[in-house]
Amino acid sequence: MSRCVTGRAIDKSRFSNMLLTFQDRLRIPWRGGAKQVTFGAIFPIFILPLLISLAAINAYTFTVIFVASAVILCYTFSYVRQRSLRTRFFNMWIISSVVYILLLFEVTVPLLEVLPEENYTLAAFTLISLICFYQAYKRASFNHVKITDTEDGITDITEASNTNENAEQTLILLDQELETGQQSGKQPSICSICRKHIQPYSAHCKVCNACVKRYDHHSYWLNGCIGESNHRFYLTGLIFGILALLLGADLTLTAVCHPFLAANILGVQILLPDDCSEVFDMYELSLAFVIAAYALIMAVYMITILLRQIYFVSRGITLYECNKGLRGNNKTPSNWGSFIS
Structure with a gap:
């Protein structure tokens, strides 16, 4: 409407924000509260x-x-x-x-x-x-x-101590373990993305943003x-x-x-x-x-x-x-x- 009146093109960011707002308001009644749905789900x-x-x-x-x-x-x-x-x-x-x-x-x-x-x-x-x-x-x-502790007592980086010093030490230990696993040619026991201790044959799914046990595919x-x-x-x-x-x-x-x-x-x-x-x-x-x-x-x-x-x-x-x-x-x-x- 504004383009017809003013003759000016609509800013793409405004158009994108309008779509996002409409999608956010697009909800269906559900037990426990309305559920948000996306265009991809209803198309x-x-x-x-x-x-x-x-x-x-x-x-x-x-x-x-x-x-x-x-x-x-x-x-x-x-x-x-x-x-x-x-x-x-x-x-x-x-x-x-x-x-x-x-x-x-x-x-x-x-x-x-x-x-x-x-x-x-x-x-x-x-x-x-x-x-x-x-x-x-x-x-x-x-x-x-969902492992938070390893056999050698090194805590998952996501569960690190509140102090910056302990967090930095934990991060250094995780990096060393990850580098050792990569150099040995074996699967490292540390995920390089989320820094969690993982079991053998586990891998990180980029779609779910989580490490998956015996990961086959998403x-x-x-x-x-x-x-x-x-x-x-x-x-x-x-x-x-x-x-x-x-x-x-x-x-x-x-x-x-x-x-x-x-x-x-x-x-x-x-x-x-x-x-x-x-x-x-x-x-x-x-x-x-x-x-x-x-x-x-x-x-x-x-x-x-x-x-x-x-x-x-x-x-x-x-x-x-x-x-x-x-x-x-x-x-x-x-x-x-x-x-x-």
Whole structure:
């Protein structure tokens, strides 16, 4: 308004402050007090149904929206990861995706002759996956290193004495221990960033700004670190999530497309889609086809992550250690035994 009246451009700092003020005022009612929400957290909730609805119009919009969304998501993910930014955008994106896929599946697909047993199996896979991912998210904070004292009695720098002299002496001792560990080629027992005494195989997560026990990586999709306390839940969630997505996509595609019998295992008929050229003739069918394609894309992405995780566990290393140049060992049974126990 002021630009239209005065003809002067608005200062960028003022515009930025206006956005920050609006975001600070953006809160939702919650037990114990209103919760502040960010643009990144609410954006997927509104944009996903719009994209799915537009993609179901015809084959052209389906191709354009899926390709454009994939490119934008990959660029955004790479941008956030390179700068170690903390955001709930990807976490809310995956939650919104699961909600919309399940909602559209239950509304459209069972009407197309899906057996109750198939629906129950899909619900079981989905429930197990969601429980495992929730436990992985809930236990992420358990991975944070909270050690304040070491075996030799040196106190963590964050718990140093109130006197400047003792604090300086503690800092000197920590620096010496850190330098000794780096020169020996072994992992130092001191974090170079937060100056905490850490256990072996621990590392500092720049996103969470905390040292994580048995650090594997920071999962933006779960908005937490994967480490010692939640790695098994994360892996189990991936397995059942992939099963749920593949089963849901197959049930949907064989319902809206022309199916064929792929196999008959112990009396259970395995159907696969054959011809889907007519799905865009009806909007209800195209909508089901779009969510099935979206589920398949998510499944392929999760399969890639799962295979990578299986390889690292088999080699006895983490993703973080692999990025540091470690290659692990060939003791696969022993490595899996240590991982499961």
